[in-house]
Amino acid sequence: MKGAHTDTLLAQALGWLEETTGGVAPSIQVATTYVRDPAMPSSEGLWYSRPDNPCYWQVEALLAELEHGEAAMVTGSGSASMAMVFEALSTGDHVLMPHYAYGGVHYLINDMANAWGIEIDVYQTGDLDDMARLVRPGQTKVVWVETPSNPEMVIVDLEAAARIAHGVDAKLVVDATFAPPPICRPLDHGADVVLHSGTKFLNGHSDVVCGTIATRVKDDFWQRLDRMRMRSGAMLGPFETWLLLRGLRTLHLRMEQAQASAQKIAEFLEGHVDVGRVFYPGLASHPTHDLAKRQMSGFGAMVSFDVTGSMEDALKVWGGTRIFKNATSLGGPESLVEHRKSSDGYESPVPPNQLRLSVGLEDADDLIADLDAALTGKPTNRPQARATKIAQGLGWTSRDHKAVVLPVHMASTYATDPATYGKPYAYARDQNPTYEQPEALIADLEGGFEARLFASGMAAVSAVFQCLKAGDHVVIQDTLYWAIRGLMKQVVEGWGIEVTWAPTGDLEALRRAVRKGETRIVWLETPANPTMAVTDIAAATAIVREAGALSVVDNTFATPLLTRPLELSADFVMHSATKYLNGHSDVVAGVLVARVETPFWDQIRHIRHMTGAILGPFEAWLLMRGMRTLEIRVARACRNAMAIAQHLDGHEAVDLVLYPGLTASNDHDVSARQMSGGFGGMLSIRIRGGEAAAQRVWARFKLFKIATSLGGVESLVEHRATVEGPESPVPDDLLRLSVGVEHIDDLIGDLDQALQAA
Ligand SMILES: *Cc1c(COP(=O)(O)O)cnc(C)c1O
Numbered sequence: 001m002k003g004a005h006t007d008t009l010l011a012q013a014l015g016w017l018e019e020t021t022g023g024v025a026p027s028i029q030v031a032t033t034y035v036r037d038p039a040m041p042s043s044e045g046l047w048y049s050r051p052d053n054p055c056y057w058q059v060e061a062l063l064a065e066l067e068h069g070e071a072a073m074v075t076g077s078g079s080a081s082m083a084m085v086f087e088a089l090s091t092g093d094h095v096l097m098p099h100y101a102y103g104g105v106h107y108l109i110n111d112m113a114n115a116w117g118i119e120i121d122v123y124q125t126g127d128l129d130d131m132a133r134l135v136r137p138g139q140t141k142v143v144w145v146e147t148p149s150n151p152e153m154v155i156v157d158l159e160a161a162a163r164i165a166h167g168v169d170a171k172l173v174v175d176a177t178f179a180p181p182p183i184c185r186p187l188d189h190g191a192d193v194v195l196h197s198g199t200k201f202l203n204g205h206s207d208v209v210c211g212t213i214a215t216r217v218k219d220d221f222w223q224r225l226d227r228m229r230m231r232s233g234a235m236l237g238p239f240e241t242w243l244l245l246r247g248l249r250t251l252h253l254r255m256e257q258a259q260a261s262a263q264k265i266a267e268f269l270e271g272h273v274d275v276g277r278v279f280y281p282g283l284a285s286h287p288t289h290d291l292a293k294r295q296m297s298g299f300g301a302m303v304s305f306d307v308t309g310s311m312e313d314a315l316k317v318w319g320g321t322r323i324f325k326n327a328t329s330l331g332g333p334e335s336l337v338e339h340r341k342s343s344d345g346y347e348s349p350v351p352p353n354q355l356r357l358s359v360g361l362e363d364a365d366d367l368i369a370d371l372d373a374a375l376t377g378k379p380t381n382r383p384q385a386r387a388t389k390i391a392q393g394l395g396w397t398s399r400d401h402k403a404v405v406l407p408v409h410m411a412s413t414y415a416t417d418p419a420t421y422g423k424p425y426a427y428a429r430d431q432n433p434t435y436e437q438p439e440a441l442i443a444d445l446e447g448g449f450e451a452r453l454f455a456s457g458m459a460a461v462s463a464v465f466q467c468l469k470a471g472d473h474v475v476i477q478d479t480l481y482w483a484i485r486g487l488m489k490q491v492v493e494g495w496g497i498e499v500t501w502a503p504t505g506d507l508e509a510l511r512r513a514v515r516k517g518e519t520r521i522v523w524l525e526t527p528a529n530p531t532m533a534v535t536d537i538a539a540a541t542a543i544v545r546e547a548g549a550l551s552v553v554d555n556t557f558a559t560p561l562l563t564r565p566l567e568l569s570a571d572f573v574m575h576s577a578t579k580y581l582n583g584h585s586d587v588v589a590g591v592l593v594a595r596v597e598t599p600f601w602d603q604i605r606h607i608r609h610m611t612g613a614i615l616g617p618f619e620a621w622l623l624m625r626g627m628r629t630l631e632i633r634v635a636r637a638c639r640n641a642m643a644i645a646q647h648l649d650g651h652e653a654v655d656l657v658l659y660p661g662l663t664a665s666n667d668h669d670v671s672a673r674q675m676s677g678g679f680g681g682m683l684s685i686r687i688r689g690g691e692a693a694a695q696r697v698w699a700r701f702k703l704f705k706i707a708t709s710l711g712g713v714e715s716l717v718e719h720r721a722t723v724e725g726p727e728s729p730v731p732d733d734l735l736r737l738s739v740g741v742e743h744i745d746d747l748i749g750d751l752d753q754a755l756q757a758a
């Protein structure tokens with residue numbers, strides 16, 4: 001991946017594949033110890049997983065690349081990273097700390113490091129003269145900088161600070177938690193070590209406490225830090241490491257969205273009568289705005305402001321927001337507001353009327369309206385935008401602890417009161433509280449009555465046909481997701497169900513295929529795999545209804561963000577949640593959504609209960625986590641796919657581009673009516689030169705992974721005729737692309753080089 005843009009490095013996490021299987025998501029290495037060969041030199045191989053967990057390697061390589069450093073490491077928390085820097089010092093060493101900074105670092109250095117005889121001086125945050133005055137040649141070992149600083153967002157001139165630190169042979173250590181790479185890369189500006197609370201923007205999902213440290217060069221100081229994780233043991237668990245890497249795959253999308261909103265919010269606050277000073281580096285009025293422009297490629301998503309009046313007034317605003325959650329921490333998908341004076345404790349220099357915002361992924365206008373309501377004391381009942389519901393998972397917090405992320409409920413059975421046996425929970429085959437939030441969110445996005453998760457997309461499809469009986473008639477479109485054809489031919493027909501195949505998108509043919517009073521189900525998929533043929537859902541469901549049948553729309557390719565079939569009178573929507581909904585190529589899951597409560601829907605619920613094709617709780621939880629970024633992932637995928645379709649349209653190696661977004665496409669009029677916000681991340685191309693040329697091109701892809709499936713953060717390419725086998729109706733010159741969230745230039749570069757083989 002040398003030379004790839006940061007967006008691409010992140011989306012693909014350096015493009016590493018799982019070693020033994022080619023998996024596009026890494027496995028979770030849980031072993032604590034490894035079998036060794038006695039003949040092996042002691043310096044080789046893996047011993048024990050405190051220092052040696054292979055699941056660290058990919059994330060650490062990615063972090064080093066992101067920070068432009070020679071090495072990086074993950075630790076048990078941001079505090080562990082900070083502590084390791086101090087642990088690497090010795091009695092008598094001198095450290096220079098900023099006056100304003102993350103509260104925890106002051107407790108850490110004063111309570112802990114002082115006991116070891118480390119000397120500390122405090123400089124005025126951002127005041128380089130003060131810093132230069134306080135360094136002690138030969139004794140100062142660390143000059144600590146936090147930029148942007150907590151909570152007033154002071155940007156520190158890193159090149160100047162590095163000159164001061166290096167002038168006395170000290171290390172410049174930078175806590176860059178508030179502005180992750182690529183927004184700020186302190187190592188490029190002369191810092192020696194950069195650390196993060198990875199809990200915040202890097203992980204970005206408010207569900208892992210972790211830390212990172214990266215170094216510009218692998219020198220002696222780094223060797224000491226590196227040994228410290230093994231010696232003092234503040235390591236990160238394998239599950240958390242895996243989640244951090246998963247979180248990093250959307251860092252670029254999350255930062256782009258959050259900082260655009262932060263800028264709008266800061267501008268809004270600056271003009272508000274109930275607000276005093278506003279601290280945001282993106283405001284021209286910010287004291288270090290010019291420096292921020294030079295040193296950063298964005299201004300981050302943290303904003304502080306003074307409420308006009310006293311601490312009482314600030315506390316009222318703090319408690320008055322509905323969308324901004326009143327909680328500590330930052331960098332998650334949900335926006336947070338905090339009264340830092342209360343969190344830091346009494347000795348904090350933070351003004352008592354100051355509030356700090358962490359801006360998340362919600363709709364910016366919702367966030368502004370929420371702040372306005374809290375500032376003016378006039379609540380609104382403005383409906384929440386879709387982006388807000390997605391980012392916040394409908395705003396649910398846990399019943400027991402008000403956690404912003406709901407727990408994974410692992411119990412298989414529940415203690416219960418005999419008087420109300422079975423309510424609300426009896427047995428976890430299909431009563432698991434972990435399902436409730438993702439099901440509610442999917443139902444809401446589709447505009448449906450209710451949703452049910454299944455073990456896979458195919459389990460959801462099967463549940464529909466399991467509700468039928470021998471002699472029933474169904475109509476299925478002929479071009480569709482291949483495994484559904486297999487299911488019908490190899491399984492469902494065996495249950496005595498009669499199947500009529502109708503040409504995809506052809507409404508006249510559909511009218512001829514349905515039998516009034518006899519047809520039970522009509523199955524539609526749009527855009528259809530892999531030709532992207534679009535069906536006019538409203539027209540099709542009218543035909544289905546007139547025949548007295550029920551319609552099911554497989555909405556996997558479009559997602560509820562682009563098409564809402566239930567609003568076009570479909571009865572049910574089905575998704576392979578494996579694809580866009582989860583979006584990280586690491587969960588297989590399915591879902592059905594009903595428009596209204598009906599006896600048929602009740603039967604589907606009953607089928608899940610009886611046949612047991614349920615999703616595991618951890619998978620349901622990961623799906624919910626994946627959906628927090630659905631809006632920004634789909635937006636980028638659509639934008640990338642459209643750019644690719646336009647680039648390939650007329651390309652000398654391509655006969656035809658199949659993408660509903662192209663105005664020349666047969667289906668463009670219907671698509672433009674029925675899809676909003678984009679035309680999806682899926683497209684197919686027919687290669688000039690037939691099957692042999694298509695096979696040659698397929699084998700040449702480097703960035704696009706040659707793999708089945710779709711809808712993940714990484715781009716995939718597939719020769720469908722090979723995958724589907726000899727009975728497939730798919731043209732053998734067709735390649736299907738699932739376009740991910742990488743940088744568009746890298747994707748087009750890879751396509752162009754692969755197409756040279758045509
Ligand atoms: C993947 C897919 C399915 C099947 O879902 P699984 O989760 O793989 O069981 C069904 N329909 C479409 C359109 C798909 O892409």
